Amino acid sequence: MTIFDCSLDELRRRTSIKWVRWEPDVIPMFVAEMDTRIPAPVAEALHRAVDESDTGYPERPDYQEAFAGFAQWRWGWDADPSRFVTTGDVMQGMRYALEACTKSGDKVVFNPPIYPPFRATIERTGRVGVEVHMLDDRLDLAGIERAFADGARAYLLCSPHNPGGTVHTRDELERVAELANRYDVTVISDEIHAPFNGHEFTPYLSLPGVGKAFVSTSAAKGFNLAALKAGLLGASDASLEALRGLPAYVSESTSHFGVIAHAAAFNHARDWVAQAQKEIDANKALFVDLLKENLPALRYAPSQGTYLAWLDCAPLGLDHPGRHFHEQARVRFNFGSEFGPEYGQFVRVNLATSPDVIREAADRLGRSLASAVS
Ligand SMILES: Cc1ncc(COP(=O)(O)O)c(C=O)c1O
Known part of the structure; x- marks a missing residue:
């Protein structure tokens, strides 16, 4: 192949x-x-759905379960499917998580150079972006601590990082979690590029003692399925109530074809x-x-x-x-x-x-x- x-x-x-x-x-x-x-299993699942005119709304937690199976295989992580909801796409998930844990005028940390919608999401939701630039392609943990200590309420983490491709180490992420706990910051981790990485990648929600946190992810990058819009938003214990309190339209924006394709990818590709x-x-x-x-x-x-x-x-x-x-x-x-x-x-x-x-x-x-x- x-x-x-x-x-x-x-x-x-x-x-x-x-x-x-x-x-x-x-x-x-x-x-x-x-x-x-x-991947052939994705094409087959989509062909089947078209042949059956299976063009309604999604209902079953197929995507959440497929992701949990993939996460166990790829990273040895026991993700709990009941702690994830579906979204329209990953950036939508980032935005809804940000709106759920901050209010207009709150400071939100991010790490330039950065995938452009991060900055746009912070600005368009009326939050105030706090830039902590990557240092030689790695997280500037001292800069992040200063920004957290200065009153930031949330941190948009790109893991792995786009554009640099940095895979943050477990130690770095544990330090982020420790700082986020200390300063009561919610970490919102975009893990859309993670399927390409095996053991070297650490899912943020898999860290022990992680505080307030969300992860927004999907099969769109790993399997080239951007046309089939769908995403998953998951939460830690401390953010579960906020996740469950999201309006129904968050999950109602997920495409049924997206769920079929992304679930087939995670399960069979x-x-x-x-x-x-x-x-x-x-x-x-x-x-x-x-x-x-x-x-x-x-x-x-x-x-x-x-x-x-x-x-x-x-x-x-x-x-x-x-x-x-x-x-x-x-x-x-x-x-x-x-x-x-x-x-x-x-x-x-x-x-x-x-x-x-x-x-x-x-x-x-x-x-x-x-x-x-x-
Ligand atoms: C880091 C990152 N997040 C999100 C996206 C877009 O994902 P979606 O179309 O599911 O919002 C991309 C696309 O390249 C990306 O690189």
């Missing part, structure tokens, strides 16, 4: 953002979609995600070699998590690296500035594609720089 073996011709027939947003000669390596076919992770790791190693060859000024050390590479392009001396690569190399990445205004010299690269596409992109990047100096 090879997960990332789709040709550009096949991929260009798709109509999702990745394949329609930019000009047809541009290799899209931006949005977090994977260049793969969905475990080998698939393990294989995807192997190929992603190989792609990261390939990207290291290709950068050495084609852009030797850059240094890139792959992180453990996600299929993303967060690349500091400052050594290239370009005004706007992301725009240069789009316009000159015809390769489109996410611009670093989307993840925080200070990160204009970075690009976020999506490596969930075939080695051939990565080779072609690296070749184009190298040639675009050669022509820029000639």
